[in-house]
Amino acid sequence: MALPLTNSLDSLPLDNLPLESKFHQFPSPAKLNLFLHVVGRRSDGYHELQTLFQFLDYGDTLEIKVTDSGEINLLTPIAGVAAEDNLIVKAAKMLQQAAKAQGQSHVPGAEININKVLPMGGGLGGGSSNAATVLLALNVLWQLNLSTEKLAVLGLALGADVPVFIHGFAAYAEGVGEKLTPRNPEEYWYLVSKPDCSISTVSVFTSDDLPRNTDRQLAQSADIDACHNDCQIMVIKHYPEVAKLLSWLLEYAPSQMTGTGACIFSRFDSKAEACDIQAQLPEGIESFVAKGINQSPLIPAIAALSRS
C-alpha cells in the first residue's frame, strides 16, 4: 500500500495575517542516514556515530497557534504516545522553561495539530523532526529570539537527531549526531519501504550483535557506496522481515536501511523509476517515493514567518 503523498512539502502557505490567533502551518520532514557507522561507545552508554544526513521532501505537517493561557495543547493525539511523552509537547514545554530562565515573566501557550504520515520507529526521525519544528516555530511565534545554536542544544536533550533538523542542512555528523558539517550529497529519488515490523532504537543500541568499531577513516572515503549502516548488520540478523525486503529491493537498486530501521531506502535517478519499482513491491509493504533534498523545507517556512 502506498502511503499518502498529499502533504508534499513543496509550498506550504504562510499568509500575512497577524502571528497570533491563527494556525500557522509548518513542514516536519523525514531524514535519511545515507550511511551510519558506529565507531565507539561513550562512558554514558551512548554510541559515537559517523553519519551522513539528508532530508526528504516528504513528512508530517504541524499547525501551531499561539494562545494566552500558557498551556500546551496537542489537539490531535498520536495513537500509542501519551501527551506527556510526545516530543511535540516536550519540546514546547522545554522552550517555555528556557524562556522563563532568560527572565521572561509571561510565556504564552500553544495549540498544536499534527498530520502524521511518517511511520514511527522507522528510522526516518519523525519524532525528532516534530520536536525541531516546534522549537523553531515557537521561537518565532513567541518572539523569544533564541539562537539556532541554543535551540539545537535544547533539542539534543530530546533526541540525538533533533540538531540536524534544527539546522536544516544536509550534513556529515559525528558525536552522537550533533557535531555537524554541511555536505551536499547528490539529490536522488528514493523509494522508502517499511517492512512489517517496528524496531526500537534502544534495542539496536543495546544488542551484542551491533558492530561498534568501524574504522573512523572509512567515512572520509570519497565514494559514498564504500560506506554502510552498522545497525543494518544487527537488524537483518534479528528481523527476517527486514532481511527479506532488503534482498528483494537490492535486485532493483542500491538499497540500505536508514537509522536503526526498519525503513529501507532505494536509490533512483528519476521519480518514474522509483514509482515503477514501488508498483511492484510485495503485497502489504507500505512505501512512499520522495526526493532527497539538502535543505529542509522548514528553513524557508521559518524565514517567511520571521518576515511576516
Ligand SMILES: C[C@](O)(CO)[C@H](O)COP(=O)(O)OP(=O)(O)OC[C@H]1O[C@@H](n2ccc(N)nc2=O)[C@H](O)[C@@H]1O
Ligand atoms: C540512529 C539515529 O537515528 C541516527 O540518526 C539516531 O542516533 C537516534 O536518534 P534518536 O532516535 O533521537 O535517539 P535518542 O532518543 O537520542 O536515543 C534513544 C536511545 O538510543 C541509544 N543511543 C542513541 C543514539 C546514540 N548515538 N547512541 C545510543 O546509544 C541510547 O540508548 C538512547 O537512550
Ligand SMILES: Nc1ncnc2c1ncn2[C@@H]1O[C@H](COP(=O)(O)OP(=O)(O)OP(=O)(O)O)[C@@H](O)[C@H]1O
Ligand atoms: N511526535 C512524535 N512522533 C513520533 N514518535 C514520537 C513522537 N513523540 C514521541 N514519540 C516516540 O518516539 C518513538 C520514535 O519515534 P520516531 O518516529 O522518531 O522514530 P524513528 O523514525 O525510528 O527515529 P530515529 O530515526 O530517530 O530512530 C516512537 O515510537 C514514539 O514512542
